[in-house]
Amino acid sequence: MILLADGGSTKCDWILLDQQGEIVFKTRTEGLNPAVFAQSLLEERLEKNEELRSHKDKVQAVHFYGAGCGTEKPRKLLEQVFKEFFTKADIIVKEDMVAAVYAATTEPGIVCILGTGSNSCYFDGDKIHMAVDSLGYVLMDEASGNYFGKRLIRDYYYKRMPPEVAEDFGKRFDLSSDSIKENLYKKSNPNTYLASFAEFIFTSERNGYFYKIITEGIQEFVENRVLCFPEAQSVPIHFIGSIAHFSEDIIRAAVWPYHLTVGNIIRRPIDGIIDYYRKEVIGKLEKK
Template sequence: MILIADGGSTKADWIAINSDKKEEFRVRTLGLNPAVVAEDELENRIINMFELIKIKDDVTEIYFYGAGCGTPKPTKILEDVLQKIFINAKINVAEDMLAAVYAATGKEPGLVCILGTGSNSCYFDGEHVHMKTASLGYILMDEASGNYFGKVLLRDYFYNKMPKAIAEKFNEEFNLEADYIKKNLYRTPNPNMYLASFAKFMFDFKEEKYIKRIIKKGFQEFFKYRILPFNKTAETPLYFIGSIAYYFRESLEKIAKKNNLKVTGIIQRPIDNLLEYHLQKME
């Protein structure tokens, strides 16, 4: 049995493939970002998924692509957790950027970007992934991500910069007691996932001028810091992965055009494309 996983900070999608290269099942666990989730919690999130545990001794190989797996230390933490559970498996852990590349371009060159709970970008030349800068996560970077927009919404609400009608809906939707927010930001796991939960609010109000304005600003920042430094032209394929890109496609395409680029494709969830990539490799 082979497991393929696309692991974000919010959720991780898993697909099991049998020896006949047929799909056995799919499951979704909570996010498994080893840069922000403690080792024991990573283990709990996996072992609490019955479908995974019942086949743990039959798994021979795991391909896990995850947020927070771009540097050696957190990658090793997740590798150790997976090896402890799936004792007979060969463990392959790589960053989610590589999964985005495989899902979007396969083996063809292109710019590939992630706009989900977090954000990132790279240029794939057909063989190697090129990054302009390391990602320092949700506090310092992650422009135009779910947690970026979550911070914008919270600040605007508390600074009374949010339009009244939208602020009333925002207040109805979330617990906005200051102590509750601070507890989730500073004393519980996955503060980036907590911040990103507020961004979902934008999907229902995406036609409002206020939402369009903050989306436009966030996308402009992402292009400025994460795409334009690659110095590519409109002839270079440009792909986006993630729900932020998927639900705000129109705004994203406008910003791309303004910067003399063109969006080639947007994939909300890359797991299907990732499965296809690995099945082709197995042939």
């Protein structure tokens, strides 16, 4: 049986497939980003999930695609955590861009992730090509959850929010300066803390203020993470993640001046990954 996972900093979706590609179970853990979480926390989050614990000795392969797995050191850390938990399984850990490509397309295209963080790549139909390395939430991550979280907090403190929006924002979150500074500078995982504020935009009624900040974030992302690819005007641009799902109209408006073509917009890539494995992995194994 193959255990598939699509992991971010906030959450991780897991699906166990049997030898025929049928789903044995679906489950979710908290995020498992090895670039920002300590080994002890990664281990704890696996142990907390009852379904993973009860099936771990039956799993023959773990294929994990996650945020923070694009460089060797954090990838090796997560591989070790999985080897100790899934003791009878072969382990493969790859960055989340690979899963995004599997979910979005089998043809050449640019694939973008808009989640807790953000990223992009060009897929030539065979290999993935990155234009720049992602430097994370402090320096990059345009149009991501943590990007919008930072924007909301700054606008609230600089009094740039419309009064009625600021009032609602203040009721929904603890916005005391002490609380914000403690979460940002003393507690772990400030990126996921910032991203938690972004839900305010996407669970509230759309208004001119929200439209403005989403538009500015998407425009920054397009300018920095899409137009950097020479192929941008000749292939579809695919978007993965909840922020992309809820911002489809703004994405289409943002790319129009550049004569770009929007491809697939997928909220949860895990379903596309299942289809890929049924066709490309399990299907080929059955033919052998």
